[in-house]
Amino acid sequence: MAKQAKTRDTSLFLPTTAAELSARGIGQLDFVYIIGDAYVDHPSFGPAIISRVLESHGYTVGILSQPDWHSAEAFRRLGRPRLAFLISAGNIDSMVNHYTSAKKRRSSDAYTPGGEAGKRPDRATIVYANRAREAYRGVPVILGGIEASLRRFAHYDYWDDKVRRSILSDSGADLLIYGMGERQIVEIADALAGGLPTEQITYVNGTCYMTHSLERVYEYETIESYEAVARDKNAYAAAFMAQYREQDAIRGKRLVQPHGDAFLVVNPPAAPLTTEELDAVYELPYTREPHPAYQKEIPALFEVKFSLTSCRGCFGACSFCALTFHQGRVISARSHASLLKEAALLAQQEDFKGNIHDVGGPTANFRQPACKKQLKSGVCADRQCLGFDHCKNLEVDHRDYIALLEKLSAVPGVKRVFVRSGIRYDYVMYDKSDAFLRTLIKNHVSGQLKVAPEHVSDKVLRLMGKPASALYDRFVAKYMQLNRNMGKEQYIVPYFMSSHPGSDLSAAVELAEYLKHTGQRPEQVQDFYPTPGTLSTCMYYTGLDPRTGERVYVPKSASEKAMQRALMQYFMPQYRDLARTALQKAGREDLIGFGKHALVPPRMGKQAADTPQECRRRNENLHGKHRNTQRTPREGTHKRR
Numbered sequence: 001m002a003k004q005a006k007t008r009d010t011s012l013f014l015p016t017t018a019a020e021l022s023a024r025g026i027g028q029l030d031f032v033y034i035i036g037d038a039y040v041d042h043p044s045f046g047p048a049i050i051s052r053v054l055e056s057h058g059y060t061v062g063i064l065s066q067p068d069w070h071s072a073e074a075f076r077r078l079g080r081p082r083l084a085f086l087i088s089a090g091n092i093d094s095m096v097n098h099y100t101s102a103k104k105r106r107s108s109d110a111y112t113p114g115g116e117a118g119k120r121p122d123r124a125t126i127v128y129a130n131r132a133r134e135a136y137r138g139v140p141v142i143l144g145g146i147e148a149s150l151r152r153f154a155h156y157d158y159w160d161d162k163v164r165r166s167i168l169s170d171s172g173a174d175l176l177i178y179g180m181g182e183r184q185i186v187e188i189a190d191a192l193a194g195g196l197p198t199e200q201i202t203y204v205n206g207t208c209y210m211t212h213s214l215e216r217v218y219e220y221e222t223i224e225s226y227e228a229v230a231r232d233k234n235a236y237a238a239a240f241m242a243q244y245r246e247q248d249a250i251r252g253k254r255l256v257q258p259h260g261d262a263f264l265v266v267n268p269p270a271a272p273l274t275t276e277e278l279d280a281v282y283e284l285p286y287t288r289e290p291h292p293a294y295q296k297e298i299p300a301l302f303e304v305k306f307s308l309t310s311c312r313g314c315f316g317a318c319s320f321c322a323l324t325f326h327q328g329r330v331i332s333a334r335s336h337a338s339l340l341k342e343a344a345l346l347a348q349q350e351d352f353k354g355n356i357h358d359v360g361g362p363t364a365n366f367r368q369p370a371c372k373k374q375l376k377s378g379v380c381a382d383r384q385c386l387g388f389d390h391c392k393n394l395e396v397d398h399r400d401y402i403a404l405l406e407k408l409s410a411v412p413g414v415k416r417v418f419v420r421s422g423i424r425y426d427y428v429m430y431d432k433s434d435a436f437l438r439t440l441i442k443n444h445v446s447g448q449l450k451v452a453p454e455h456v457s458d459k460v461l462r463l464m465g466k467p468a469s470a471l472y473d474r475f476v477a478k479y480m481q482l483n484r485n486m487g488k489e490q491y492i493v494p495y496f497m498s499s500h501p502g503s504d505l506s507a508a509v510e511l512a513e514y515l516k517h518t519g520q521r522p523e524q525v526q527d528f529y530p531t532p533g534t535l536s537t538c539m540y541y542t543g544l545d546p547r548t549g550e551r552v553y554v555p556k557s558a559s560e561k562a563m564q565r566a567l568m569q570y571f572m573p574q575y576r577d578l579a580r581t582a583l584q585k586a587g588r589e590d591l592i593g594f595g596k597h598a599l600v601p602p603r604m605g606k607q608a609a610d611t612p613q614e615c616r617r618r619n620e621n622l623h624g625k626h627r628n629t630q631r632t633p634r635e636g637t638h639k640r641r
Helices: 018-024 046-056 094-098 124-135 145-150 167-171 182-193 226-231 233-245 275-282 299-304 336-347 373-377 399-409 425-430 435-443 458-464 469-485 505-517 535-542 558-568 573-585 612-618
Strands: 031-035 061-065 084-088 141-144 155-157 162-164 175-177 207-211 220-222 254-259 262-266 307-309 358-360 448-454 491-498
Touching (some): 046 084, 046 145, 124 141, 124 145, 124 167, 141 167, 145 175, 226 254, 233 535, 275 336, 307 336, 399 435, 425 469, 435 469, 458 535, 469 491, 505 573, 558 573
Parallel strands (some): 220 254, 448 491
Antiparallel strands (some): 175 207, 254 262
């Protein structure tokens, strides 16, 4: 079968200019979709999905990608929409997109042609909403996307270091769609097309709205007001837990949060798509390419272009991840037939080299709900499926995923199928069969398997919602043993995080010891990043574990964060002084010296310990082939403190 070349035909994309509208004979669009990313017609990009879904239901949609927000003029480019403006900041929260965890401005934007920074404003959703209203007054404004979804309640904002109102209140928009929006957008579109004003579209699950009266709001629970959570951290924690518990389409309650003289009404989450519905969404006629107007590549497309989304939702319970607050904890999975059809399409692409880069989702090896009860009664309000401990009712079965990977590997034109989106190693270890791990090692790892233990201190892991460190050690040992049995030389690349709530200097030292004794030398370290919608961010702001009310130590100062990073990179000469200071503050001077357990040598000015020769000797493996890979922990090589 002949390869398909990249399309340069703009008619295959949604219209982006007046000329493209004219060529299609469209006098007035139903919707104008304003997005903070470049326009990429690929199902890994949320705006592509929503616009294609609307198109499949007979609505016309135009795309305003990264418009100049300094005036309203650019927002008039496609004319006045008949039904509404749709607004999304993009695939990532605009503040996360723009700033590092140290609040330093990033120099690039992976969702912009050529990686150019500065093509969208800070708090893009709010800015775009204001400009849209300015451009055409009286047109409904509907928010969606990850930025809006995770900021739907009053929330702590790391960049302002304060509690902000719901983004719906700050933007002045009419409606907000949260979560995966396919159901909601069609229901809203049909209501608008039928002549219903936005103030009467109050019944759609997975949406929020503001009102000045609760007279027609039924069966709701009132949570702490914006004013209360802004001044009282205990109130903030209580409100967050109510939001967290009710994030379920079956048993979730309607929540009301007062904002001054108005009320934020958050309807229960929308039901996850069925397998048939999910298949239909991913089989829409995406070009799988950026719009032809772009002269430069879109960096974000590179990794996902030849990847397959097999599932949505996650029951993994990581406290620092907002995925469950967005997609929910119930797994929806596509059928094998749908994924095989998409794989065949990939194989026809001109630049396909034979490798499917990933088959997964939020967690690759989740292809079924955690238990059957979830489908009838919803997820448990006060119990996690996975975490430091796992639920005894958790059903672990990788057989469907194994079969899927085997089928995909047999698609003509496909040479290798990789799994890169991340697996839950604890879920793997709870499987009574090692068939999946064997299959993964044999066929679907490209030299290195990336996993995310995140830390080794059990007190930190418990707060993170991650399994105990001993389970990770057993996984590493099993992985390495299976590789040896198969005659393979493959490694684990683990991700660790510094400065998460609960991580004091003693926990950071424990992690540094682990890194030394397992031969790992991370070149980059990720600080905890407080983003809206996560349990960990609630801990960071309040100093409380909202699940228990217990106080949590939170490293906030720049100096302590720097020390925790330095401990993880103790082997680098430029971090020795800071690592020594950290060890002294932690009361661990026993790790300063020349012994085999020492992390850094003593300070000796320009004498032996700090000579270039000594630095080279003690860091001789810094530039080695596998400097950031995991070797099997051996008995007695490290201690848990």
